[in-house]
Amino acid sequence: MAVRSHRRPLALAAAVATAAALGATALATTTASAAEVPLSGYELTWGIKQSYRTYVTGFAAGSFTATDGASQAAGNGAFTFTEGAGTYDSTAHTLDLGFRGGLKIESTAHRFELTLTDVRFDSGTAEITADVTRSGTTTQDVPLADVTVTRSMTDMATTLTQEAADVLGSASYAGAAGDPLTVVQKTQPSPSAPASPSASASPSAPASPSTSASPSASASPSTSASPSAGASPSSPAASPSASASPSTQAPARGDIVDGTLGWGVKQSFRTYVVDGVAKGAVTTSGGASQAAGNGVFTFVDAKGEYDTEADSLTAAFEGAVNFKGHEENGEYGLDLTLTGLEATLDDGAGELTADVTSLGETSEDVVLAELKADSAALTAKNDVITVDDITATLTDAGAEAFGGFYAAGSELDPVDLSVALTEDAELPDGDGDGDGGSGSGGGSGTTGGTGSTTGGTGSTTGGITGGLAATGSDVPAAALGTAAAITVAAGAGVVLAMRRRRTAE
Incomplete structure (x- = not known):
């Protein structure tokens, strides 16, 4: 199975084109070194593809087993990987996160078994990757899907890659739509944590609707583009819980x-x-x-x-x-x-x-x-x-x-x-x-x-x-x-x- 480079030129070009369409010109190539800010406490939820899950548990009489902190939603639902950590590039406004958890996929009826670990999301290359283990051999950083990155990073459209088709065993999956992807920060950094970036980490880069993948997507448009602008303990109004939708005012x-x-x-x-x-x-x-x-x-x-x-x-x-x-x-x-x-x-x-x-x-x-x-x-x-x-x-x-x-x-x-x-x-x-x-x-x-x-x-x-x-x-x-x-x-x-x-x- 051919594996593409983790930072594929095609995916990067697509990310740049998307950012340009949104006015996020900061994604253009620059010789200046990016200011990387550490991130932690993220979760990634992705179901791969609903029809594939149905095939595994139905026709193939197989199963999914989530391990090491990962989980699967009820009713053969999507998978969630936890404890996401990585960096935020405050110059390019992109993030690169790796997540804890593994997923074992097996079928005795059709005699296949594979495991996905080290699931990663990179908004710069706009893709999901994972280490894939089959027949005792592990291939690292296999690109499973291209992602249409959005500022909120919720329900992002995904397109399965040729490598994903090889892994999942169906040529028809290459280029097919995968399940939507959501990446959210679930654990807020501690006020005393020295690694917690503050709103001043990127004072010259205010967030706006044109920002493609800022981790502060849950914050209001006036919030700084720093990843902690919506996560700072001193800014409860900008936290995801504070921005949740209010109760409906419509009649029952x-x-x-x-x-x-x-x-x-x-x-x-x-x-x-x-x-x-x-x-x-x-x-x-x-x-x-x-x-x-x-x-x-x-x-x-x-x-x-x-x-x-x-x-x-x-x-x-x-x-x-x-x-x-x-x-x-x-x-x-x-x-x-x-x-x-x-x-x-x-x-x-x-x-x-x-x-x-x-x-x-x-x-x-x-x-x-x-x-x-x-x-x-x-x-x-x-x-x-x-x-x-x-x-x-x-x-x-x-x-x-x-x-x-x-x-x-x-x-x-x-x-x-x-x-x-x-x-x-x-x-x-x-x-x-x-x-x-x-x-x-x-x-x-x-x-x-x-x-x-x-x-x-x-x-x-x-x-x-x-x-x-x-x-x-x-x-x-x-x-x-x-x-x-x-x-x-x-x-x-x-x-x-x-x-x-x-x-x-």
């Missing part, structure tokens, strides 16, 4: 006035349409948008009702997405549109419905997926209810809507939703991002307009042209073995069935 129940729903349908299906044998396109309209790199979709303008005492809500969203492919003589064997999406949650469970138009025939209010949230509680902060990473499982009706392409019970991309309860409530930033481990970057379609991702013969989102990705498979190749030929044949059968249906009509 009422009407939803706005909101967004982020959902990628299924990553392997998007890859199949755009980069697989379908050689097609994905188009959004009616206010919906799609994240860059054939990412997830965002539906907007939510309307509905909520009840935080009963932990229930119903929200309908505007926007449409169309999947089109297998063109022959101007006609398409695949032409599927989803619109009128509506999500319901009641005590943590619910449904996702949509109007489905396939080859010109429309079925309304089709229950595409059963929804299951990590928590039953619906809590409003700043008059906004946000529920992320809702598990979506394909229903019988949903399987029929996809022409039998996936079996009922298949896991779809996770659903993220945010709904505003009052007119002046501010929804979270990042329309079109979608975390769910399925997309990253800004939307290629804009709100109120139309976006399109067009396919070709190459792969831009981690698929393998003409290979397993052409069937919509998202299972690592090592797990499929001789079943691959059967899967390809099944995919061809679906296309043939759609074409026959079109001819009959």
